[in-house]
Amino acid sequence: MKILDACCGSKMFWFDKENVNTVYMDNRTVDTTLCDGRRLIVRPDIIEDFRKMPFENETFYLVIFDPPHLVNAGDTSFLSLKYGTLKNTWQEDIRQGLAECWRVLKTNGTMIFKWNEQQVSFSMVKKLFPCEPLIGQRRGKTIWLVFFKN
Numbered sequence: 001m002k003i004l005d006a007c008c009g010s011k012m013f014w015f016d017k018e019n020v021n022t023v024y025m026d027n028r029t030v031d032t033t034l035c036d037g038r039r040l041i042v043r044p045d046i047i048e049d050f051r052k053m054p055f056e057n058e059t060f061y062l063v064i065f066d067p068p069h070l071v072n073a074g075d076t077s078f079l080s081l082k083y084g085t086l087k088n089t090w091q092e093d094i095r096q097g098l099a100e101c102w103r104v105l106k107t108n109g110t111m112i113f114k115w116n117e118q119q120v121s122f123s124m125v126k127k128l129f130p131c132e133p134l135i136g137q138r139r140g141k142t143i144w145l146v147f148f149k150n
Helices: 078-083 090-104 122-126
Strands: 003-005 022-026 030-033 039-042 060-065 105-116 135-139 142-148
Touching: 060 090, 090 105
Parallel strands: 003 022, 003 060, 060 105
Antiparallel strands: 030 039, 105 142, 135 142
16 A cells, blocks of 8 residues: 555545555544434544554555544534544644654655644644644645655
8 A cells, every 4th residue: 555544534535535545544433323414434444543553664655644633522422423532642642643654654755734723723733743844725724734754
């Protein structure tokens, strides 16, 4: 495989949700109907923790890291089911996740990082990056960043 989605969730932003070049990873599975009647399915290829990935160093050309961004959401709430939640240790968890993404990314590879500032500001997360991003885009409270590993 060439691509890793380290927190795939329900693969919301994927056009091809079964891309043959991609390993879809998450720490959970979900198959439920949400309060608005929509079905939510989280079915990763592998169930693992993004803080300790089961891959060799420099395995992937592209790593996508869209971790949970909520610290306050009920365990069975719509938001928790859809996006997952962070724990009180979120800063160390995100730092470890970024370090693991960087470790499994090949030299000359690209990492895409997505964050939403609904509950945790971008300025708090930016301190955890392994290096400066190349480019990025902010749309409302959602920020997309692109990193390149030299």
